[in-house]
Amino acid sequence: MADTTKRLFLLDGMxxxxxxxxxxxxxxxxxxxxxxxxxxxxxxxxxLDILDNHSPxxxxxxxxxxxxTPRHEIFPEYKAQRDAMPEDLAKAIPEVKxxxxxxxxxxxxxxxxxxxxxxxxxxxxxxxxxxxQTFMVTPDKDFAQLVTPTTTMWKPGRKGSExxxxxxxxxxxxxxxxxxxxxxxxxxxxxxxSDNIPGVPGIGEKTAKKLIKQFGSVEKLLExxxxxxxxxxxxxxxxxxxxxxxxxxxxxxxxxPVSTTFKDLVLDQRDDEAVKSLFTELEFNALGKRLYxxxxxxxxxxxxxxSAEQPELVQAExxxxxxxxxxxxxxxxxxxxxxxxxxxxxxxxxxxDLETTALNPRTADLLGVAxxxxxxxxxxxxxxxxxxxxxxxxxxxxxxTSKATKIGHNLKFDLxxxxxxxxxxxxxxxxxxxxxxxxxxEQRHNMDYLAExxxxxxxxxxxxxxxxxxxxxSTQSDDLFSFAEKKKTTKKDYVDMSxxxxxxxxxxxxxxxxxxxxxAEILAEQLDTSGQSDVFYDIESPLLPVLVxxxxxxxxxNRDSLTEIGHTLAKRIENLTKSIYEQAGKExxxxxxxQLGEILFGEMQLVExxxxxxxGQFKTDESTLSLLAPKHEIVANILEYREASKLKSTYVDAxxxxxxxxxxxxxxxxxxxxxxxxxxxxxxxxxxxxPVRSEAGxxxxxxxxxxxxxxxxxxxxxxxxELRVMAAISGDQAMIDAFxxxxxxxxxxxxxxxxxxxxxxxxxxxxxxxxxxxxxxxGISAFGLSQRLGIPRGxxxxxxxxxxxxxxxxxxxxxxxxEQAEKDGYVTTLSGRKRVLRDINSRNASIRKxxxxxxxxxxxQGTAADMIKLxxxxxxxxxxKGGYHSKMILQVHDELLFDLHLEEKDELIPKIVEAxxxxxxxxxxxxxxxxxxxxxxxxQAH
DNA sequence: CTAACGGCG
DNA sequence: CCTTCGCCGTTAG
Numbered sequence: 001m002a003d004t005t006k007r008l009f010l011l012d013g014m015x016x017x018x019x020x021x022x023x024x025x026x027x028x029x030x031x032x033x034x035x036x037x038x039x040x041x042x043x044x045x046x047x048l049d050i051l052d053n054h055s056p057x058x059x060x061x062x063x064x065x066x067x068x069t070p071r072h073e074i075f076p077e078y079k080a081q082r083d084a085m086p087e088d089l090a091k092a093i094p095e096v097k098x099x100x101x102x103x104x105x106x107x108x109x110x111x112x113x114x115x116x117x118x119x120x121x122x123x124x125x126x127x128x129x130x131x132x133q134t135f136m137v138t139p140d141k142d143f144a145q146l147v148t149p150t151t152t153m154w155k156p157g158r159k160g161s162e163x164x165x166x167x168x169x170x171x172x173x174x175x176x177x178x179x180x181x182x183x184x185x186x187x188x189x190x191x192x193x194s195d196n197i198p199g200v201p202g203i204g205e206k207t208a209k210k211l212i213k214q215f216g217s218v219e220k221l222l223e224x225x226x227x228x229x230x231x232x233x234x235x236x237x238x239x240x241x242x243x244x245x246x247x248x249x250x251x252x253x254x255x256x257p258v259s260t261t262f263k264d265l266v267l268d269q270r271d272d273e274a275v276k277s278l279f280t281e282l283e284f285n286a287l288g289k290r291l292y293x294x295x296x297x298x299x300x301x302x303x304x305x306x307s308a309e310q311p312e313l314v315q316a317e318x319x320x321x322x323x324x325x326x327x328x329x330x331x332x333x334x335x336x337x338x339x340x341x342x343x344x345x346x347x348x349x350x351x352x353d354l355e356t357t358a359l360n361p362r363t364a365d366l367l368g369v370a371x372x373x374x375x376x377x378x379x380x381x382x383x384x385x386x387x388x389x390x391x392x393x394x395x396x397x398x399x400x401t402s403k404a405t406k407i408g409h410n411l412k413f414d415l416x417x418x419x420x421x422x423x424x425x426x427x428x429x430x431x432x433x434x435x436x437x438x439x440x441x442e443q444r445h446n447m448d449y450l451a452e453x454x455x456x457x458x459x460x461x462x463x464x465x466x467x468x469x470x471x472x473x474s475t476q477s478d479d480l481f482s483f484a485e486k487k488k489t490t491k492k493d494y495v496d497m498s499x500x501x502x503x504x505x506x507x508x509x510x511x512x513x514x515x516x517x518x519x520a521e522i523l524a525e526q527l528d529t530s531g532q533s534d535v536f537y538d539i540e541s542p543l544l545p546v547l548v549x550x551x552x553x554x555x556x557x558n559r560d561s562l563t564e565i566g567h568t569l570a571k572r573i574e575n576l577t578k579s580i581y582e583q584a585g586k587e588x589x590x591x592x593x594x595q596l597g598e599i600l601f602g603e604m605q606l607v608e609x610x611x612x613x614x615x616g617q618f619k620t621d622e623s624t625l626s627l628l629a630p631k632h633e634i635v636a637n638i639l640e641y642r643e644a645s646k647l648k649s650t651y652v653d654a655x656x657x658x659x660x661x662x663x664x665x666x667x668x669x670x671x672x673x674x675x676x677x678x679x680x681x682x683x684x685x686x687x688x689x690x691p692v693r694s695e696a697g698x699x700x701x702x703x704x705x706x707x708x709x710x711x712x713x714x715x716x717x718x719x720x721x722e723l724r725v726m727a728a729i730s731g732d733q734a735m736i737d738a739f740x741x742x743x744x745x746x747x748x749x750x751x752x753x754x755x756x757x758x759x760x761x762x763x764x765x766x767x768x769x770x771x772x773x774x775x776x777x778x779g780i781s782a783f784g785l786s787q788r789l790g791i792p793r794g795x796x797x798x799x800x801x802x803x804x805x806x807x808x809x810x811x812x813x814x815x816x817x818x819e820q821a822e823k824d825g826y827v828t829t830l831s832g833r834k835r836v837l838r839d840i841n842s843r844n845a846s847i848r849k850x851x852x853x854x855x856x857x858x859x860x861q862g863t864a865a866d867m868i869k870l871x872x873x874x875x876x877x878x879x880x881k882g883g884y885h886s887k888m889i890l891q892v893h894d895e896l897l898f899d900l901h902l903e904e905k906d907e908l909i910p911k912i913v914e915a916x917x918x919x920x921x922x923x924x925x926x927x928x929x930x931x932x933x934x935x936x937x938x939x940q941a942h
Numbered sequence: 943c944t945a946a947c948g949g950c951g
Numbered sequence: 952c953c954t955t956c957g958c959c960g961t962t963a964g
Contacts, residue, residue, distance in 0.1 A: 022964070023943055591962055593946055613946070621947060646948060649961055677957060679951085686959045689950035697949080722951090778955035787954085846953050857956040861951090865957095893951040893957090 005133045008058040008126050008265065009050055009154070010119045012138035013107070016156070017043050017096055019139045021089045031283040039092035044099065044287055046137065046156045051267075052290075058132070058265040060122070061100055062108045062115035063093075069112055071249050078195065078249060095282065102274035105267075108260050116142065117253035123151045124254035126262070135165075142192075144171045145183035146252055176209045185218045188247035197249050200239045201574075206653055207232070218247050318458040321511055327377040328510035330502060332384030337395050340371070340379055344399045347373040349430075351407035351517035352400070354414045355380075355509050361416035362660065362667070365389075368502065369396060370513035378510035378517075382502045393423055400425040407520045409433050409447050409512070412672070415548040427545060432516050434540050435523035437673035438532045442836070451515045454522055459515060460508045466500055535831040539869050540672060546876040546888075547670045547680075553887045553899070554665030555687065559656050561703040566652040569644045569696075576641040583634040590641055593620045600638075606631050643696060651691065651700045658685045665707070670891070677858050678833045678865040680891055688892045690938070704938035707887075707899045712934050714886075714905070715941040716912050717895035718868065719929040720745050722777055725863045728922035729830065730813035734806060736924050746770040752806040753799060772803055776810065777860055779853030814856050821855040829862035830920070863920075867928065868894065871919035875912055884908060897941070900934070 020042020029038045050056055071078045100107050108118050119136050126132035127150050134151040136143050143153050147168055155164040171180050189208040191199020203211070215221040222244075225237050236243070276296060279288040288296035331337050344350060350373040356364035366389055372378035381396070383389045400406070400423060408414050411431040418425050433445045443449070451457045527533045581587045584604070588595045597618025601610035606628055611619040622639065629635045658666045671681040682688040690704070691697025706713050723745055727735035738748040743758065750761040750769035761769075768789060775785050786796035804811040818840075821827050826836045835858045839851035868891060875888055875896065886904050890897040896916070900908065909932060916930040933942045 019943095589963080592964085594963075615945070617946080619946090642948080646961080650949065650959090654960075675957060679957065681958055683959060686950085689948090689959065691949060693950085775955065778957095780956095781954050783954045785955090849954075853955065854957090861957060864951095895951085 006057045006131050006262075007055055008122075008132045008134045008262070009054075009056045009060075010122055010134065010136050011047070011059070011061040012115050012119060012136070012140060012143075013043075013061040013063040013096065014093070014115055015138050015140050016046060017092055018089065019156075020046070021092065035091070035282075036088035037092070037095075037282050037284070039089055040095045040099070040282060041284060041287075043092075043096050044284065047103075047105075048287065048290065049156075050135075050137065054135075056135075056267055058262060059267055060106045060108050060260065060265045061096075062118040062122075063097075064114045065109050065111045067111040069114055069117075070253075071114075075197075075245060075249055078197070095278075099275070099278055102278055103270040106260060106264050108258070110256060110258060113253070113256045113258075116140070117256040118258055118260075119143070120146050120252040120254045121256040121258045122260070122265075123148075127151055129262075132262075142183075142187060142250060142252065144175060145180055145187075145250075146254070147171045147180050176213055182212050182217065184247060184251050185212045185216075185221075187250040188218050188243055189221075191246060192250070195249070197246050198239075198242050199246050200243050201235050203232075203235065204653075206657070218243050318452060319456055320458050321460060321507060324376055326510075326514070328507055328514070329379050330506045331379050331381045332387060332502070334384075334386045334391065334395070337381060337387060337392065340381070341395055341399060344371060344373070344396075345402065347404055349373060349405045349407065350399070351513045351520065352414065353408060353509060353513045353516060354417055355505060356417055359413075361413060362420050362662065364417050364420070366393070366417065366421070368505065368509060370509035372510070372513035372517040375518050376514060378514045380502070380506045380509045390421075393418075393421060397423055402426070405430055407432065407517055409450075409516045409519075411544060412548055412551075415545060416551060419548055419552050425545070427542060428537075429541050429544050430520050430524070431541070431544060432519045432523055434544065434673055435520070435527055435536060438536055438540065438833070439523060439526045439530055441673070441676070447512065447515065447519075450519055454519060455515065457515065460511055462508065465504050465508045530834060531828075531832050532834060533832075535678075535829075535833045535866070539831060539866060539873070542873045543672065543869050546872050547672060549876065550888055550890065551667050551670060553889050554660065554663065554667040555889045555897075555899075556665050556705050556707050557655055557659060558703045558705050559659060562652050562656055562700070565699050565703070566648060569648040569652060572644045573641060573648065576637050576644065580634055580637050580641060583632070583637065590638070591645065593617065596620050596638065600628075600634075604632070604634075606635075643694065647691065647696060647700060655685055655700075655703075668890070675865075676835055676854070677862040678829060678869075679861065679893060680865075680869075687890055692939070692942075698939050701939040702937045705936065710902050711886075711899045712902055712905070712936065713938055713941040714898040714900035714909070714912075715895055715933045715938070716898070716909075716916055716930050717892075717933075717942075718864070718916065719931050721864045721867065721894050721928065722860050723773055724922065724926050724928060725830075725867070726777060726810065726813070726860050728924050728926035729859060729863065730807075730809045731924055732807045732809035732813070735810065736926055739926050742927075742929070746773060749773055749803070749806075753802050768799070772799060776803065776814075777857060779814070779856045817859060818852045818855050821851070827855050827858050829859050829866055830922075831863070831866040833862050833866065835862065864894065867920040868896070868916075871916040872896065874915040874919055878911055878915060879908075882908075897938070905934070 017039045021039035023038075023042060029036070029041050031037050050059070069078075097107050108122075110118055119138070123134045123136060123146055126134045127148050130150075132150060135154040136146060136151065137154045137156065139155055144166065147153055147166060149168055153164075153166040153171075155166065166174070168180060171183065172178065175183055175186060177183065177186070186205075186208045187197075187199075189200050189203045189211060190205050191197045191203075199208075211221055212218075215224055221236065222240050225233055228236060272292070276288065276292065279285070279291075279296070285296070331340055350371060353370040355367040355370065357367060358364040368380050368382035369392070370378055370380045381392060383392055400418065403426075405428045406425065407430045409431065410433045411429055415425055415429075432447070432450065436443070436445045436450060443453075448459050448461075451459050527536050577590060580590060584599050586599075588599055590596065594617055597610075597620050600606050600620065601618045611624055613619050622642070625635050625639055629639070655666065658668075660667055666685065666687070668682045668687045669684050671683065674681045680688075691700050704713070720739075723735070724739055727739055734752065735745075738745055744766075746766050746769045747758055747761045749772065750756075750765040751758045753769055753772070754761070754765050756765075771788055772785065775788070780788075782793050782797035782800055785800065786793040789796060817827060821837050821840045825838070825840065826834050828834050835854070837851045837855055839847045840855060842848040842851065872888065872891060879886060879888065884904050885901040886908055887899045888896060889899050896912070898912070913930045913932060917928045920928070922928065933940070935941045
């Protein structure tokens with residue numbers, strides 16, 4: 001049982017030290033003697049966290065040795081390509097060992113064996129006794145193969161507390177396998193660049209998983225290559241030996257001759273004097289305090305001040321649920337719910353919060369609904385004996401579709417879940433997350449944080465609810481966190497929601513609804529004070545359900561065309577790789593800009609004075625390499641390789657992974673207030689950067705298709721919206737005239753800048769003017785323009801001067817905007833959306849200029865964002881009110897994309913165009929203009 | 943984790 | 952010395 005099980009922690013010393021070093025590579029910690037102590041510090045943090053919070057009974061740290069290992073015998077190149085260990089890091093390892101000695105923690109080393117093998121062997125032995133719960137503490141994914149019901153992987157997170165625990169179900173789901181031993185098969189195909197394990201060429205993580213899912217093991221795959229086709233077949237067949245060799249290399253030993261016994265690993269008392277002395281030497285004063293409180297006297301040098309800096313933490317006491325008399329009640333019968341709904345229907349303002357089993361709205365199941373319309377009073381509605389989940393929703397439906405304002409936190413999630421269950425909640429909505437994003441965009445917006453910072457209140461943590469509930473800690477990927485948070489936070493404290501008893505969840509859920517209700521009132525006030533009520537109530541709030549619908553609809557992608565493009569690209573990548581290796585005279589990792597730079601500029605000496613990045617690496621970006629293309633054939637090949645591999649990895653391989661199995665569509669996530677300017681952002685997958693500029697890229701765009709026979713893709717995009725906005729908010733008459741006469745703005749600008757008639761403007765003149773027009777929006781310098789146009793700087797400066805002479809109000813607008821920003825510290829868009837520019841008065845000229853450019857750009861980009869958001873609200877309204885079958889399915893900054901029903905097109909197109917053009921009337925009667933396109937795929941729709 | 947790169951508007 | 956805004960995803964180290 002849990003209380004008698006021995007808890008064995010096996011730490012992968014080298015890997016943890018390595019990781020700690022690189023985690024702090026940008027902000028290394030030095031002691032007063034100039035020693036980089038990042039790695040030691042990071043390692044100690046992890047160790048102390050385990051000792052303090054995770055009750056180990058046995059603990060040991062394994063290290064590699066310098067001796068060659070059996071892996072080197074069968075494969076001399078094993079780990080041959082590793083860069084030499086940084087000096088700082090090399091020095092850290094003996095320090096870590098000294099500390100471990102002081103802690104009386106065994107360092108386990110075995111000449112000729114790696115730390116992996118030691119850990120594998122000990123974990124295996126521990127499993128055999130049946131007495132241990134073993135934790136392999138390592139950041140290295142390879143250890144997944146060793147996970148068993150009694151041995152889990154423990155991956156330290158960024159902060160000490162954020163830990164990723166991987167047990168068998170977690171490994172199986174993460175690796176998409178049926179048995180943990182198949183991790184080895186996947187790694188064998190995939191290979192490992194850092195250990196120089198070859199794998200099979202052309203097979204990466206995804207293909208490896210797919211093949212092992214299909215065939216079960218490397219051996220079975222090799223027997224059945226007749227079932228493969230094309231390039232993949234060839235690759236596998238030609239690399240059978242290599243695959244089997246790789247399999248040997250990635251297999252961690254479980255029978256190494258380790259002499260350490262479990263008795264050696266029993267946790268022992270540390271040598272306090274030795275620890276104190278080492279901490280003092282390393283100047284780990286905070287860690288010293290942590291162990292010894294004020295008994296720890298900081299060492300010499302500057303660090304003596306540390307004890308003065310850290311008195312007992314004086315911290316405002318946070319209130320908790322226990323400090324209030326609350327009225328939180330569980331509602332689980334039809335009669336009770338009927339009574340509750342009667343009350344609810346009288347409210348014109350209430351808060352609701354769904355508790356679900358998962359974070360994907362399309363797969364999430366409803367556990368309950370928390371409701372609150374009065375501070376410290378809330379109800380948690382759950383299914384009961386005479387109340388099925390669907391009946392529960394049915395009874396709540398009138399309230400959720402009423403005219404009352406619905407408050408919630410991250411309502412996009414709740415509304416998506418409801419929509420997936422066929423319930424379209426109606427506004428107005430008040431989303432506290434959105435409100436806070438407008439009021440205080442720099443801060444985090446999760447509810448726990450808002451409760452602490454705005455109400456001085458600390459909320460119940462889901463993990464505690466689960467613990468109290470004595471539910472077995474589960475690592476299922478189900479939790480309540482929002483999508484946005486999911487990716488950014490380490491998977492911690494995964495909670496199997498359905499294992500929590502309703503009674504336990506009640507306080508948690510009610511508290512959320514209660515707190516959110518209270519936050520809304522404060523935030524409404526703050527919106528008002530910051531002048532952003534209009535943008536909140538007129539734009540962001542009504543946009544919210546529109547985004548929910550767009551995400552819900554999704555977009556169709558033709559999987560087969562992507563597969564075909566993938567084959568073509570793979571072939572091209574392979575041929576180019578061959579040529580490049582030949583031209584370079586050696587093989588290297590083409591995906592590494594570092595290695596590529598060293599080849600081109602270090603070895604091949606392509607130019608005398610190569611450009612460098614700010615970190616001192618050779619620059620190898622497209623604009624740098626393009627200039628070098630004439631010098632050597634290799635450059636063109638590299639550029640082509642870059643293009644092909646970008647397209648393959650980012651689009652062709654990734655998009656199919658996002659196709660939803662139940663409806664065959666891709667449902668992107670649209671983030672409403674993530675950007676500084678008010679634009680939307682798209683992720684998982686990002687559908688706002690689907691290729692269009694290059695020929696090869698456009699093939700990918702063709703794979704986006706209508707949802708059915710009777711539909712077509714229809715795109716409606718604003719023409720030159722940002723320049724129109726700039727003309728309008730600057731009030732520049734010349735530019736306004738150009739738009740009012742519907743002139744081509746770049747031609748009109750060229751005519752003015754070059755002093756010729758519109759009909760005398762050449763292609764080159766127009767293209768230069770176009771560059772200047774866009775450059776101006778971004779605050780370009782003469783230098784920047786000269787680079788882009790490939791002209792001398794003086795000439796560029798002249799063009800810019802003439803531009804401002806011709807459009808004087810634009811110059812004025814730019815100066816005034818910066819002046820305003822300097823004075824107020826922020827700029828605004830036409831709708832009142834605010835962006836704070838902290839750096840606008842920086843003493844550092846470069847930083848200050850950057851902020852200045854953002855100051856100019858924000859009102860322009862942000863107002864354009866306001867406009868299309870308003871258009872989306874309008875268009876959504878007209879589609880729904882008119883009962884059309886056509887659906888809005890995407891926004892790409894200045895474009896709206898629709899699945900248009902063929903029978904509706906003649907009627908709808910003019911209405912959509914009209915809605916877009918009139919969504920936000922610009923000052924000075926500058927007209928907005930929308931162009932349209934239609935076709936059987938997204939490319940044709942333009 | 944950050945940097946470099948490159949896809950889009 | 953730096954030098955064009957706003958994003959997201961992939962890869963390497």
